[in-house]
Amino acid sequence: MTPVTAPLAFAPEVRAALDAGKPVVALESTIITHGMPFPSNVETARRVEAEIRAHGAVPATIAVFGGQIHIGLTGEELDALARAKDVMKVSRADLAVCLAKGAWGATTVAATMICADLAGIKVFATGGIGGVHRGAETSFDISADLAELGITPVTVVAAGAKAILDLPKTLEVLETDGVPVIAYGQDEFPAFWSRSSGLKAPLRMDSAAEIARAQTMRRALGLSGGQLVANPVPVEAEIPHEVIDPVIEQALAEAAAQHIHAKEVTPFLLARIFELTEGRSLETNIALVLNNARLAAAIAAELAA
Numbered sequence: 001m002t003p004v005t006a007p008l009a010f011a012p013e014v015r016a017a018l019d020a021g022k023p024v025v026a027l028e029s030t031i032i033t034h035g036m037p038f039p040s041n042v043e044t045a046r047r048v049e050a051e052i053r054a055h056g057a058v059p060a061t062i063a064v065f066g067g068q069i070h071i072g073l074t075g076e077e078l079d080a081l082a083r084a085k086d087v088m089k090v091s092r093a094d095l096a097v098c099l100a101k102g103a104w105g106a107t108t109v110a111a112t113m114i115c116a117d118l119a120g121i122k123v124f125a126t127g128g129i130g131g132v133h134r135g136a137e138t139s140f141d142i143s144a145d146l147a148e149l150g151i152t153p154v155t156v157v158a159a160g161a162k163a164i165l166d167l168p169k170t171l172e173v174l175e176t177d178g179v180p181v182i183a184y185g186q187d188e189f190p191a192f193w194s195r196s197s198g199l200k201a202p203l204r205m206d207s208a209a210e211i212a213r214a215q216t217m218r219r220a221l222g223l224s225g226g227q228l229v230a231n232p233v234p235v236e237a238e239i240p241h242e243v244i245d246p247v248i249e250q251a252l253a254e255a256a257a258q259h260i261h262a263k264e265v266t267p268f269l270l271a272r273i274f275e276l277t278e279g280r281s282l283e284t285n286i287a288l289v290l291n292n293a294r295l296a297a298a299i300a301a302e303l304a305a
């Protein structure tokens with residue numbers, strides 16, 4: 001028989017925190033399976049969880065297996081996911097199919113937002129969101145993450161969007177979808193590995209308390225959708241534009257030459273940029289995810305207060 005409620009399996013620690021109204025931060029799993037190489041992926045996932053705990057919140061890494069949406073993973077489950085091959089990259093379109101098949105699925109930003117909302121978690125930390133790909137005017141390649149931000153009431157803390165994307169078009173789509181794009185502590189929209197993108201962010205906030213208030217206010221106003229908090233990478237971990245831009249151009253040219261399409265594009269580019277920067281892009285990625293985890297924990301604490 002078809003279940004009438006979402007098949008959520010909570011880690012006991014997460015369930016207890018939610019029941020007690022304590023701060024909880026959701027984490028995605030595509031970053032583990034498709035965003036970073038093993039074993040950096042599982043090491044980073046553990047460090048991110050520890051960082052959230054150190055800042056007074058409970059981490060809930062979200063993934064799909066055994067026909068259930070797991071809200072919080074054990075150390076063994078995290079390790080198995082990080083090593084697994086052929087894990088589905090699960091976005092809004094794939095979630096129900098992955099559950100129905102009982103397959104392993106790693107949730108993207110879009111799917112993690114859906115699952116976090118079902119679980120009653122309001123804040124989610126990640127590295128970067130998907131966006132409008134360059135050439136989208138002919139390829140139509142626009143990440144489902146953008147539409148999700150316009151529908152599902154979760155605050156997503158990311159380091160902006162990568163310059164592998166078309167950033168002006170990404171901001172345009174977010175505006176159309178009614179998504180507040182809030183740069184944290186600066187005027188400029190950050191570009192993942194770099195603090196600057198050359199684009200002014202539509203909105204700016206300087207404290208976790210303000211961000212939490214804005215989220216609560218959206219609810220009070222009956223506005224659907226979440227917020228995108230664009231938190232710049234720490235200065236000491238940044239890769240400046242002059243260094244990363246030619247690398248991005250090369251990776252994009254290779255993706256085009258090899259006819260890489262759809263869901264394969266982001267993982268391909270990330271892996272190539274990792275190789276071309278001899279691992280420096282990964283170090284930056286780790287630093288910015290930890291930074292986002294700290295801010296998300298602070299926002300979750302404000303929402304719980």
Ligand code: PSU
Binds near residue numbers: 108
């Ligand atoms: N950006 C990153 N690392 C990632 C991703 C994006 O820096 O791992 C993942 C996220 O899970 C994001 C997804 O939701 O890629 C977007 O994929 P697509 O463009 O196919 O929607």
